[in-house]
Amino acid sequence: METVNIQINGMPLRVPKGISILEAARSAGIEIPTLCYLKDINEIGACRICMVEVKGAKSLVTACVYPVNEGMEIFTNTEKVRHSRKMTLELILSTHDKKCLSCVRSGNCELQMLCKEFGVDDENAFAGETIHYAFDDSAAHMVRDNNKCILCRRCVAACDMQGISVIGANARGFDTHISSAFDKDLATVSCISCGQCIVNCPTGAIVEKDDTDKVLAAINDPTKFVIVNTAPSIRATLGEAFGMSIGTNVEGKMVAALRRLGFDKVFDTDFAADLTIMEEANEFLERVQNGGVLPMITSCSPGWVKYCEHYYPELLGHLSSCKSPQQMFGAVMKTWYAQKLGMDPKDMVVVGVMPCTAKKFETKRPNEAASGYPDVDIAITTRELARMIESAGIYFRHLPDEEFDSPFGESTGAGTIFGATGGVMEAALRTAVEKLTGEPLENVDFKEVRGMENIKEAEYDVAGTKIKVAVASGTKNAKVLLDKIKDGTADYQFIEIMGCPGGCINGGGQPIQHAVVRNFVDLKAKRAEALYASDAQNKKRKSHENSAIKELYADFLGEPGSHKAHEVLHTSYVARKKYE
Amino acid sequence: MLKKISSVPFRGTPEQEQQLQTVIDACKSDKSQLMHVMQEAQEIYGYLPYEVQVMIAEGMDVPLEKVYGVSTFYAQFSLSPKGEHNISVCLGTACYVKGSQQILDKLTEELGIGPGECTADGAFSIEACRCVGACGLAPVLTVNDEVYGKVTEKDVPTILAKYQH
Numbered sequence: 001m002e003t004v005n006i007q008i009n010g011m012p013l014r015v016p017k018g019i020s021i022l023e024a025a026r027s028a029g030i031e032i033p034t035l036c037y038l039k040d041i042n043e044i045g046a047c048r049i050c051m052v053e054v055k056g057a058k059s060l061v062t063a064c065v066y067p068v069n070e071g072m073e074i075f076t077n078t079e080k081v082r083h084s085r086k087m088t089l090e091l092i093l094s095t096h097d098k099k100c101l102s103c104v105r106s107g108n109c110e111l112q113m114l115c116k117e118f119g120v121d122d123e124n125a126f127a128g129e130t131i132h133y134a135f136d137d138s139a140a141h142m143v144r145d146n147n148k149c150i151l152c153r154r155c156v157a158a159c160d161m162q163g164i165s166v167i168g169a170n171a172r173g174f175d176t177h178i179s180s181a182f183d184k185d186l187a188t189v190s191c192i193s194c195g196q197c198i199v200n201c202p203t204g205a206i207v208e209k210d211d212t213d214k215v216l217a218a219i220n221d222p223t224k225f226v227i228v229n230t231a232p233s234i235r236a237t238l239g240e241a242f243g244m245s246i247g248t249n250v251e252g253k254m255v256a257a258l259r260r261l262g263f264d265k266v267f268d269t270d271f272a273a274d275l276t277i278m279e280e281a282n283e284f285l286e287r288v289q290n291g292g293v294l295p296m297i298t299s300c301s302p303g304w305v306k307y308c309e310h311y312y313p314e315l316l317g318h319l320s321s322c323k324s325p326q327q328m329f330g331a332v333m334k335t336w337y338a339q340k341l342g343m344d345p346k347d348m349v350v351v352g353v354m355p356c357t358a359k360k361f362e363t364k365r366p367n368e369a370a371s372g373y374p375d376v377d378i379a380i381t382t383r384e385l386a387r388m389i390e391s392a393g394i395y396f397r398h399l400p401d402e403e404f405d406s407p408f409g410e411s412t413g414a415g416t417i418f419g420a421t422g423g424v425m426e427a428a429l430r431t432a433v434e435k436l437t438g439e440p441l442e443n444v445d446f447k448e449v450r451g452m453e454n455i456k457e458a459e460y461d462v463a464g465t466k467i468k469v470a471v472a473s474g475t476k477n478a479k480v481l482l483d484k485i486k487d488g489t490a491d492y493q494f495i496e497i498m499g500c501p502g503g504c505i506n507g508g509g510q511p512i513q514h515a516v517v518r519n520f521v522d523l524k525a526k527r528a529e530a531l532y533a534s535d536a537q538n539k540k541r542k543s544h545e546n547s548a549i550k551e552l553y554a555d556f557l558g559e560p561g562s563h564k565a566h567e568v569l570h571t572s573y574v575a576r577k578k579y580e
Numbered sequence: 581m582l583k584k585i586s587s588v589p590f591r592g593t594p595e596q597e598q599q600l601q602t603v604i605d606a607c608k609s610d611k612s613q614l615m616h617v618m619q620e621a622q623e624i625y626g627y628l629p630y631e632v633q634v635m636i637a638e639g640m641d642v643p644l645e646k647v648y649g650v651s652t653f654y655a656q657f658s659l660s661p662k663g664e665h666n667i668s669v670c671l672g673t674a675c676y677v678k679g680s681q682q683i684l685d686k687l688t689e690e691l692g693i694g695p696g697e698c699t700a701d702g703a704f705s706i707e708a709c710r711c712v713g714a715c716g717l718a719p720v721l722t723v724n725d726e727v728y729g730k731v732t733e734k735d736v737p738t739i740l741a742k743y744q745h
Contacts (some may be wrong), residue, residue: 165643171652181648182585182630571661579634579644 004070008078013118021052021063023075026520032076033085033114035152035202039519042157047150048088049114053077060084085120097147098195098204103204104387108516110202111150124272133177138185140364141193141357141508142208146177150206153178154515155197161501164307165377178205188516190310190325194303194382194477194499195357195508200518210356212384212477218349218377219262225343228263229329229408230254230353232270233419234382236530237355237406240511241386242396247526249534252401257389258353259402268404269352270411272329273418273427275552276300276413277543279322279569281431281558284494288465293317295485295492298424300324301363303499303508305573312482313575318495321570323375325418326352326359329373329408331568334396336556337408345371352379355419355507358499370568382510407548410555413535414442414543420528421457421473421503422449425496425506429460429469430542437463444541450532452502453479453525457492469494474501505531581676583652584697586660586715590631591702600632604639618650618657628659660698663705665743669695669721670713679733680719684708686736687721704743 002017008025015024020043025032045062052063055073060081068074074083115123116366123394133146144219148277155178159167170179171175198206209553212455218226235251244250258266285465299305299320318547323331327350334345352359359379362368362496368375380388389396403409414430417423426446448458449469454477459468472478478497484490500507502524513523534542543549559564603620607613621632628636628651632731637644651657658675669684670704688694691704698705714720717729721739730740 165645168643168645168649170581170649172646181633181644 004068004072006070006072006074006486008074015068016545016559018067021054021061021066021068021072022050024068025063025076026059029168030076031116032063033066033517034152034519035110035114035516036154036284037519038154038157038200041161042152042154044153045090047152049085050499051081051084051088053078053081057081066442072401082118085114086120089115089118090122090125091481092150093123094128094148096129097130098115099124099143099148103148103513104207106205108512109204112203112576113514129174129430131175131461136179136186138187139193140187140209140361141195142186142198142206143188144178144206146179148203150203151176151178152202155206158196159474160470162192162194162196162474163479164192164194167197184580190373190576190578191506192303192306192310192499193304193361194475195356196500198508199506199510199512200515202515206381206511208340209360209382209388210384211360211378211380212388214378215380215388216349218351223347224349225264225341225347226262226349226351227265227267227333228258228351228353229267229269229272229326230258230385231326231355231380231419231424231504232273232416232531233355233507233510233527234353234385235534236419236505237382237397237510238386240513242389243258244397246517246521246523247530248515249530250535252403253396253399255404256399256402257394258385260394260399261388261392263351265405265408268411268415269293269325269414270418271408271546271548272325272332273300273415273424274412274543274546275332275548275569276322276325276418276424277414277427277431277482278549278553278560279328279521279565280320281428281435283320283322283431285435286494286561288467295490295495296320297495297497298428299571300311300418300424301358301497301504302356302365302497303358304475304478304497306358306361306576307478307499308482309574309576310578311479312486315482315485316573316575318485319573320564321363321572323368323450323569324362325415326354326360326379327365327375327571328569330377331368331370332408332552334371334373334375335568336552345373348373349377350375352376353378353382353385354508356361356500357381357508359509365571366574367571382507382565383509386462386511398519407551410546410548411538412543412546413538413541415546416538417503417531417535418532420450420524421498421501422446422451423503423531424497425449425469425471425494426497427543428494428496429467431544432467433460433462434542434544436465441542444481449496452500452522452528467494467495468492471496473498473503475499477501488517502528508579513532581717584694585658586627586629586698588661588698588702590629592625596624597635600635601639604636608640610643614642614647614650618647618742619688622657624714625661627661629659629661633656637665658696658707660696661702664707665701665723666707667721667723668707668709668712670710670719671710672715674711674715675719678718680721680731682733683719683721683731683736686733688742689735690740704740 416428505527
């Protein structure tokens, strides 16, 4: 690797040629602030916060995009630099609504933090004309408040990264604003509700639609039996909202917090993930044996499902008809469990804690009401749960570790790894292989499908049957596989797709990590590690070993794929238009 | 200036669509031709409504939002059709000092549309221009190819009446 000699703040350094000043400084332990910069996907030098002084340069330069050269002398903390950054912040504030006290991102806002860091002492230093934008709260999952937008375009980059591109910068100059084509409401364009724009927004301009009031109202209603279930990945990320390090498994504390919030039952969506595997593995084997549509594609991720409906409606036949774990969970609660309790399902409120904003949309999908009532009443994100815990005065870090309630607190390691890309495939293979061979599977680790690569492929020889699988996360990567199916070059039998890059652990509902973390820490891998560690420690690692599942089939559903199972656990899809 | 999106129904013809498709077919292998295709489309349709932008997005394999972003960034693109009678008011220096802004305001008041817009029935559109080279007649407005000089606010209803059926 070719290197160059540079100096940063007088410190001599040898760094790879061509890297940015920002990266060079980072390698020397010097942090240069950024706002618009997202490594690889938004390197546009637009916000001007990362300005540094370079000896001999006519003016300050943007560290995020300026490459280092031999002999370059860089100064990151001069009076001139600090003055420039402060003025840039004051200019950004001139069109920002500054309603920090009522902003959900207060305390976790990158703009607010920088203002504090650079001593902004007059938020109206450049008071002048402003434009008032109406909220866009048309979509099921999020609210856009352009009055808080700083035009960094990180949301646009995230939407492009997903291959969706339904938002962008429109008009010009002072009128520039982020919106959809023809300034249509988000609900009327082909947004897939993945929420990647939200987790990449530095301010409160894009936030999830808050449904915590509905949850609290249900808890406070004595006539309602409120059941909560937490998706596999929540235990791996919730701790971040309370300052714990990335990848800390907080399952025990999470359960304790939910109990203290007043839920009647605290169950684990992992149970439903195991149930999904029972149905999905069965559906897959049926398709293989009976000449069904192949490759079969997983259907757990509602962002992915909506993507397929909008952009590849002709491929909907490839989607597994299985409901997602969240919906299967709700369906089982309001049918079998209600029956067991002797309760009318209308008195049940099922709340999902999800890593995902698309789950809010999913609860409202058609054909997701096995009992006649919606399978799931309310889906909240990890962030919303964190806020509920905070506002209830629960000191999360000091909670004891508690266990999920029985019987739907039981799960296997297979259910847990659903939260990471490749996890659903691995879980399905563990069950499908054992079913096909009829022999106990000794090595349950399918390491080929693990990891954070965009697309993974593997081929297995199972009792003489060759099974070729592919795994993609992020809808732009999914597109590569879908195009292969369309042009007939895909030779896979089974594909797992998760809408968000890295899977649910990096979902749009997860705790916000600032760009500086996203740029320089492998957030996805660290979070995923917590799930794989939990799987490795679990005595049961195959979904069909879950005793609650066995009882459910013995007592209620019969066999996987039975008529009853189809009634309760399967769904259908809608061909949607790309343009309304 | 924020561009107004027209509510005039799209009245594109199969011939126009064919013309646009020919342009797209010639350019679709090179996404950097997007601006050119948009310019040609505006030549064909007179403006770039939703339906036309969707055709361009699909044809060029570019997200619709990107097409819209370009169409709202550059002043040359219009989201409103030209009316049957396109009124152009000169806001150049000579006309402006002679009061052409008041004439534009009067037109806006009479027709209920602003510059860059078209009436819902497609009869009139208004635009502001810079100097038609008839400063001696300031203030000047044109209706299609007809030039009106030394116009006063009071003349506006009379001029409009000539074109109202």
